[in-house]
Amino acid sequence: MNRLLHPGHLEDWRKRLMDETVLIRRTIVVTAGTCGRASGALEIRDALRAEIDRLGAGDRVGLLVTGCHGFCEMEPSVVVQPEGIFYGKLKPADAAAIVKQTALAGKVVEKLACKIPTTGRVVARLEQIPFFKKQMRVLLENNLRVDPEKIEDYIRIGGYRALTKGLFDMTSEGVIEEVRRAGLRGRGGAGFPTAVKWGLCRKAAGHPKYIICNADEGDPGAYMDRSLLEGNPHAVIEGMILGAYAMGANEGFIYVRGEYPLAVENVGRAIEQARSCGLLGPAILGSEFHFDLQLIQGAGAFVSGEETALMASIEGRKAFPRQRPPYPAESGLWGKPTNINNVETWANVPLILDRGSAWYASIGTEKSKGTKIFSLVGRVKNTGLVEVPMGVTLREIIEDIGGGVPEGRTLKAVQTGGPSGGCLPAASVDLALDYETLAKAGSIMGSGGMIVLDDRTCMVDLARYYLHFLEEESCGKCAPCRVGTRLMSELLGRMTAGTADEADLARLESLAQTVKTASLCGLGQTAANPILSTLTHFRSEYEAHIREKRCPAGVCRELASSPDQPARPIGRKALKNKERGRS
Amino acid sequence: MEQDWKDELDDLLKESGSRSRDTIPVLHKVQERFGHVPPEALPTIARRLHVSESELYGVLSFYKAFSLRPKDAHTISVCLGTACHVRGGEQIIQELENALGISAGKSTADGLFTLETVNCLGCCAIGPVMVVDGVTQARITPQAARELLARIRAGEKKS
Amino acid sequence: MRITIDGRVLETSGAPTILDAARRLGISIPTLCEHRRLVPYAACRICLVEIAGRKLPAPACATPVEEGMEVITNSPKIQALRREVLDLILSEHPSACLICLEKENCEEAKSMIRKTGEPTGCILCPADGRCDLQKVVTEVGLKGLSHPMTYRGSGVRRDDPFIDRDDGLCILCGRCVRVCHEIRGADAIAFVARGSRVTVGTSMGKRLLDVGCLFCGACVDVCPTGALTERAVRYASKFEEQRSFICGLCGQGCRLGLRLRGGRPVDVRPEDGSPNDGQACVKGRFVIGDLLGHPKRFVRPMVRRAGVLVETSWEDALAAAGRGLAEHKGKTAVVCSARDSCEDLWALGRLSRDVLHASSVRLAEDSAAYLLGCPDGAEIYAPPMTVDELSQARIFFIFEESLHLTAPIFGVAVNQALLKGAKLVLVGDGEYCLDRYAAVRVKAGPAEAGGFLTSLLRVLINKNNSHDRGRPAGFESLRQVLRTLPPDSPTASVKLDRIVGFLEKRRPAAFIFGPRFVAGPWGHRNAALLWNLAGHTGGLYVPVGWEANARGAVEIMAEINRGAFPRSAELNKPRALILAGPDAAFKRAGEEFVVALDAFHGDAAAQADVVLPRTVFAEQEGMFVNAEGRLQFSSAAVTPAGEARLIRSIAADLARALGAGVPALETRDAAFKDLIGAVPSLAEAIRIVRGNRPALIAGKGFAAKGFVDIPDLDMTFDPAAAFPLRDPDDYLNFPTALEIKSLRTARRR
Numbered sequence A: 001m002n003r004l005l006h007p008g009h010l011e012d013w014r015k016r017l018m019d020e021t022v023l024i025r026r027t028i029v030v031t032a033g034t035c036g037r038a039s040g041a042l043e044i045r046d047a048l049r050a051e052i053d054r055l056g057a058g059d060r061v062g063l064l065v066t067g068c069h070g071f072c073e074m075e076p077s078v079v080v081q082p083e084g085i086f087y088g089k090l091k092p093a094d095a096a097a098i099v100k101q102t103a104l105a106g107k108v109v110e111k112l113a114c115k116i117p118t119t120g121r122v123v124a125r126l127e128q129i130p131f132f133k134k135q136m137r138v139l140l141e142n143n144l145r146v147d148p149e150k151i152e153d154y155i156r157i158g159g160y161r162a163l164t165k166g167l168f169d170m171t172s173e174g175v176i177e178e179v180r181r182a183g184l185r186g187r188g189g190a191g192f193p194t195a196v197k198w199g200l201c202r203k204a205a206g207h208p209k210y211i212i213c214n215a216d217e218g219d220p221g222a223y224m225d226r227s228l229l230e231g232n233p234h235a236v237i238e239g240m241i242l243g244a245y246a247m248g249a250n251e252g253f254i255y256v257r258g259e260y261p262l263a264v265e266n267v268g269r270a271i272e273q274a275r276s277c278g279l280l281g282p283a284i285l286g287s288e289f290h291f292d293l294q295l296i297q298g299a300g301a302f303v304s305g306e307e308t309a310l311m312a313s314i315e316g317r318k319a320f321p322r323q324r325p326p327y328p329a330e331s332g333l334w335g336k337p338t339n340i341n342n343v344e345t346w347a348n349v350p351l352i353l354d355r356g357s358a359w360y361a362s363i364g365t366e367k368s369k370g371t372k373i374f375s376l377v378g379r380v381k382n383t384g385l386v387e388v389p390m391g392v393t394l395r396e397i398i399e400d401i402g403g404g405v406p407e408g409r410t411l412k413a414v415q416t417g418g419p420s421g422g423c424l425p426a427a428s429v430d431l432a433l434d435y436e437t438l439a440k441a442g443s444i445m446g447s448g449g450m451i452v453l454d455d456r457t458c459m460v461d462l463a464r465y466y467l468h469f470l471e472e473e474s475c476g477k478c479a480p481c482r483v484g485t486r487l488m489s490e491l492l493g494r495m496t497a498g499t500a501d502e503a504d505l506a507r508l509e510s511l512a513q514t515v516k517t518a519s520l521c522g523l524g525q526t527a528a529n530p531i532l533s534t535l536t537h538f539r540s541e542y543e544a545h546i547r548e549k550r551c552p553a554g555v556c557r558e559l560a561s562s563p564d565q566p567a568r569p570i571g572r573k574a575l576k577n578k579e580r581g582r583s
Numbered sequence B: 001m002e003q004d005w006k007d008e009l010d011d012l013l014k015e016s017g018s019r020s021r022d023t024i025p026v027l028h029k030v031q032e033r034f035g036h037v038p039p040e041a042l043p044t045i046a047r048r049l050h051v052s053e054s055e056l057y058g059v060l061s062f063y064k065a066f067s068l069r070p071k072d073a074h075t076i077s078v079c080l081g082t083a084c085h086v087r088g089g090e091q092i093i094q095e096l097e098n099a100l101g102i103s104a105g106k107s108t109a110d111g112l113f114t115l116e117t118v119n120c121l122g123c124c125a126i127g128p129v130m131v132v133d134g135v136t137q138a139r140i141t142p143q144a145a146r147e148l149l150a151r152i153r154a155g156e157k158k159s
Numbered sequence C: 001m002r003i004t005i006d007g008r009v010l011e012t013s014g015a016p017t018i019l020d021a022a023r024r025l026g027i028s029i030p031t032l033c034e035h036r037r038l039v040p041y042a043a044c045r046i047c048l049v050e051i052a053g054r055k056l057p058a059p060a061c062a063t064p065v066e067e068g069m070e071v072i073t074n075s076p077k078i079q080a081l082r083r084e085v086l087d088l089i090l091s092e093h094p095s096a097c098l099i100c101l102e103k104e105n106c107e108e109a110k111s112m113i114r115k116t117g118e119p120t121g122c123i124l125c126p127a128d129g130r131c132d133l134q135k136v137v138t139e140v141g142l143k144g145l146s147h148p149m150t151y152r153g154s155g156v157r158r159d160d161p162f163i164d165r166d167d168g169l170c171i172l173c174g175r176c177v178r179v180c181h182e183i184r185g186a187d188a189i190a191f192v193a194r195g196s197r198v199t200v201g202t203s204m205g206k207r208l209l210d211v212g213c214l215f216c217g218a219c220v221d222v223c224p225t226g227a228l229t230e231r232a233v234r235y236a237s238k239f240e241e242q243r244s245f246i247c248g249l250c251g252q253g254c255r256l257g258l259r260l261r262g263g264r265p266v267d268v269r270p271e272d273g274s275p276n277d278g279q280a281c282v283k284g285r286f287v288i289g290d291l292l293g294h295p296k297r298f299v300r301p302m303v304r305r306a307g308v309l310v311e312t313s314w315e316d317a318l319a320a321a322g323r324g325l326a327e328h329k330g331k332t333a334v335v336c337s338a339r340d341s342c343e344d345l346w347a348l349g350r351l352s353r354d355v356l357h358a359s360s361v362r363l364a365e366d367s368a369a370y371l372l373g374c375p376d377g378a379e380i381y382a383p384p385m386t387v388d389e390l391s392q393a394r395i396f397f398i399f400e401e402s403l404h405l406t407a408p409i410f411g412v413a414v415n416q417a418l419l420k421g422a423k424l425v426l427v428g429d430g431e432y433c434l435d436r437y438a439a440v441r442v443k444a445g446p447a448e449a450g451g452f453l454t455s456l457l458r459v460l461i462n463k464n465n466s467h468d469r470g471r472p473a474g475f476e477s478l479r480q481v482l483r484t485l486p487p488d489s490p491t492a493s494v495k496l497d498r499i500v501g502f503l504e505k506r507r508p509a510a511f512i513f514g515p516r517f518v519a520g521p522w523g524h525r526n527a528a529l530l531w532n533l534a535g536h537t538g539g540l541y542v543p544v545g546w547e548a549n550a551r552g553a554v555e556i557m558a559e560i561n562r563g564a565f566p567r568s569a570e571l572n573k574p575r576a577l578i579l580a581g582p583d584a585a586f587k588r589a590g591e592e593f594v595v596a597l598d599a600f601h602g603d604a605a606a607q608a609d610v611v612l613p614r615t616v617f618a619e620q621e622g623m624f625v626n627a628e629g630r631l632q633f634s635s636a637a638v639t640p641a642g643e644a645r646l647i648r649s650i651a652a653d654l655a656r657a658l659g660a661g662v663p664a665l666e667t668r669d670a671a672f673k674d675l676i677g678a679v680p681s682l683a684e685a686i687r688i689v690r691g692n693r694p695a696l697i698a699g700k701g702f703a704a705k706g707f708v709d710i711p712d713l714d715m716t717f718d719p720a721a722a723f724p725l726r727d728p729d730d731y732l733n734f735p736t737a738l739e740i741k742s743l744r745t746a747r748r749r
Helices: A007-020 A034-039 A041-055 A092-104 A140-144 A151-156 A161-169 A172-182 A194-203 A224-231 A233-247 A261-277 A307-314 A343-355 A357-361 A394-401 A435-440 A459-473 A479-497 A502-518 A522-527 A529-547 A572-582 B002-014 B020-034 B039-049 B053-062 B082-086 B089-100 B142-158 C018-024 C076-090 C103-109 C132-140 C175-183 C218-222 C282-292 C314-326 C342-356 C387-391 C408-419 C433-437 C449-463 C475-483 C490-505 C523-537 C550-560 C647-657 C668-678 C680-690 C728-733 C737-748
Strands: A026-031 A061-066 A078-081 A085-087 A210-215 A251-256 A292-297 A338-342 A371-378 A384-389 A411-416 A422-425 A449-454 B074-079 B113-118 B130-132 B135-137 C002-005 C008-011 C048-051 C070-072 C163-166 C190-192 C199-201 C228-230 C241-246 C255-261 C264-270 C302-305 C308-311 C332-336 C360-363 C395-399 C423-427 C440-442 C509-513 C540-543 C576-579 C593-598 C610-613 C622-625 C631-634
Touching (some): A026 A041, A026 A092, A034 B135, A061 A092, A085 A092, A140 A224, A151 A233, A151 A261, A172 A233, A194 A233, A194 A338, A210 A233, A210 A307, A210 A343, A224 A233, A224 A343, A233 A251, A233 A261, A233 A338, A261 A292, A292 B020, A307 A338, A338 A343, A343 A357, A371 A394, A384 A394, A394 A411, A411 A459, A449 B082, A459 A479, A459 A522, A459 A529, A459 B082, A479 A529, A502 A522, B002 B020, B020 B039, B020 B053, B053 C199, B074 B089, B089 B113, B089 B142, B130 B142, C002 C018, C018 C048, C048 C076, C076 C132, C175 C218, C175 C408, C314 C576, C314 C593, C332 C342, C342 C360, C342 C576, C360 C550, C395 C523, C408 C509, C423 C490, C440 C490, C449 C475, C509 C523, C523 C540, C550 C622, C593 C647, C622 C680, C631 C680
Parallel strands (some): A026 A061, A371 A449, C332 C360, C395 C423, C395 C509, C423 C440, C576 C593, C593 C610
Antiparallel strands (some): A411 A422, A411 A449, B074 B130, B130 B135, C048 C070, C163 C228, C190 C199, C241 C255, C302 C308, C302 C610
């Protein structure tokens, strides 16, 4: 691999790479992120490869295996470029038609293409498909353009150009200023202005300084970060090098959730590649700046997404959070100034530097700039990752992009922000999605999980699900969270099992307040949110469970779903409760 | 036999970091090599990492990814992430628990299956999801889960 | 800085926590996980307070005050919150009695029913009456519990010596885990598992014995509940009084408190303040009670009649001793012990010098001189040094010692420094508690270490970075001598450069060694090398030893022997012997008459003609000078066993029995005055102590100036043998075969 000793070397390399591909007429893009692979994308790839070889079309038809395009519902799928012809839910047998008709002849294979459900009209091109039409894919679009195993692909599409600009044309203060002008805010949840955080770390006394990419995406139901790391790891690395330059850090860590083996593999490889090219390590691109990155694989603890817990984990300890202040910018890893941002935040940085803060600031609302990726899942027709400008409404996402709730059901609520977030009732679908509006409505942006719930979802059961999750994931350090999550989980278990009374509801509410106010870290402080927000909007469901021993949604198996229907026999949950009582 | 195992551990540790900050990567490596972290290996690993044995055990027992018990022939992890939950992940685990006669986190008496749950695999759009021996299976139904068990059992009988 | 707490203003400097500030104002905030010696942990959430302008309440223990901060510690809201949090904590702690309405009457009504297995309420709990949780419940004013009780215990564990563990009473405040790590560095216990299943435990649930516990008892001392208890005390009644004394079991001079009930020892707790500041070790913490009442104690004098030792009265025994000794005036040898107080040693010395005209007076311990790192021939005397100074060192060279065992308080100081990033170079051929902290491990016993030290000294001297001292006497000649030695191998140079690199970046250094390192044929050389190294780097020269009053003994013996340093010389065939020190190897050879002043039955006393029962520390008052050089007064915490007498009294008795009473020994005050009149270094120290300042004995003029000559400088060191072990930072440079072998050896054990 090239060792780049000068910014010019990078540009030369980029030119050579672009020249190499001029002969390729069309490229079949096989999206093979974890979702794709689980659905059989690699078999599709092999079938396509065999077909291309059989026809001897290797010089005209390219085959590109990429990460995820976001429309995971349709996996396994391919996109034939440059036309952007999309085929979903494929079988290996479809390969022949795709190569012969589309890749070689440019024709759409109608039986494989998407159709508008209502009219039956065929929509083959990405920009026509409703799921993609309303999105603004500045981050995700590159997932379709690069093979994450090849740094060449990233460089070909302009990768590390922002790094050259930052290192050679800008001061480190200049980089921070550019990020400030772009209005970038942390994508991990609270939306703290990134440039302010960087400035604090830059100014903090102490040496060395560290930066961290928080890729411990633990919110169940959210996978934006996985997709970015799997599909385009170099964007995150480039963002981190720029951040390190801005803050004066020479060592960085990417802490990737252990349950994401493909992301771990791709990020690890990308770091190696960047290092052997001279994009990481001493004298990056021949500048005086040196920086290196280490990949840490998480080991299965939701709480390690909390920044102080994450640092403890990097230090090789249990992921116990600690009281703040001091904040990481002042005293983080090994007591040194440390900056932590999440994957999506870092991935935005090269875009800002490359296309300029003015461009970036033109996207989104007054206070929330840029795009945000949401993972749109649950009871919605088109599930997947959607990237939209800040400020679009929930309705646009669920109905226009997501195609609405399937099977003629009605929308009940949308859960955003994972276990720390809350539920927005169907009535709030016209809310604009930005940090302030969501917070005002009693939920949070979080990292971008968006779970659509229809009338078959029991809100009490959902709260029980989250509290059970949080009980298992509480680290056990502080008393309110350790004991409180267990007690709340037990109370909700009794409610869904029909053994709770009115006093239990009062106790649940009071516990929720105590845990929220007294807990040490974010996990505990937000642990009661699933309860508090469902109580606000769906109190009647709780009352039905308690007073009438009835589950209106028909989810809780121990309870009747309607007044005249008898309760079903005891199921798994009751068994589990029994077991717990024993042990 | 036992000596081989210990030599293998020594070789593995030789190539790994030796500071306390290397604890989690080293445990990952050991787990990857042996399928679990053998309890007998703890004193050796602790020495290598310059941490006390209890501290190492504390870290190991904190993280879900590490196991002191050897896994059985087939490991099934059912995702109980929110999206999978909403789409019926609970029914899958219930089906498997009934079919195998064990609760999640346990192994079958014949040593054939270990049943686990996982909080989210990030495959929310194609749920409910489960991972069988490292392979992610999409859009599982209780029916499909039962069939899969039957297939594995049939395969075991043949071999 | 100016802050307001509950409307009261405090001007403060530095950055204290809200809790510190509140305490300064006399405002009480309840706490559970907080402990003044430990890093704030903020886990129990009992000390939450409101801060104006902040959304959430903050833990007072972990929140530093800020300019203009307004804190409210007692609003109804915060009081309710504390009650709710405590309610949660108590739902996992057997607490029936805490909130029982009959609590007040129970004290009279309850019978002694503590000997149940697992406590379910306070009256069944070993910590009843000493429990912090009880106090906090009262302070917070919790009246009832609202959650179902969950019992987290798995039965009381009693398979370890001294310590019982009961998970069922543990509130997970983490004090024990933290003290084990932050203060003692043993890390024997840790938090295990997580969430609602978290417990304090050991690796794989092993016994404490098997996971490196040193049984210092610090965890028991900080436990706020009955989760960790001393077994011997578990079901004892509460103590009535606590009396302070200086531990005599090693050279650290720990200040301990003997807790008594009805005049009998219940248990021992370390006391605050220098030198040990609340810490102790297994000996001081757990065995002193047994020692005082040991079945082997001599409780009456004994004389040999018809070849057999029989008990008798003091008059009889003293008369017998007087008769025997009178026959051998001038041909009597006296053996004293560096474990005894200054007054005792002085009295024995006066008796020997002025009454018996003894042929020799010496210390029993072979290592006595080496305690100060001054073996035969070396003009070296370890200057005094405090534990605080030691904890300020940034690099340690430790030779042949497991400090946690031999010098536990120095061990605590070293651990503090290591946690703050100090480096450790560990030299020795055994396995040591501190092994896993070593940045560089040098495998070399006392015989081989000379080569390593010589090479290190040469590298340093060639760099000529003498620490702020110019070039002291002997520098050039030493440099010349070192030049004549063969050069180091390249491997050795790499390692030495690394150590020198540490030394350049980290000052001061501390060179810590035990008696074994400076004993034997290589002792003088090792001491001289270390002395020169310490001098050259401006480091601390720190001998550690086992004797409680080594430094005091050296001062007094020097005075008794008229300035000559006390050395273990041949006894010159004495005809009679007074054995007042523990000499396990004593074999009677030609002595016609032997008087033993002893506390315990043993081989030495068994050979005596007269045995006079003496008191042990904690039964007697006296001055002791510890390993730091700190002069301390110990008082008698408990009455002597049987008829045992102080050595000082016995010496006076013997003088009288010999018909030559020494007036200066007759009363306590007279003896004291006599002593300080004769030993000026003690007199000076006492003057300082009386001014309520800590006094370090300055030493009596053995202090060397500049470099000392190093004998036998003919060894070169073999790096392959010296550095076989792991070396964290540049591990890859070294063959690992030996390391793996050593790990295997360890595993077999």
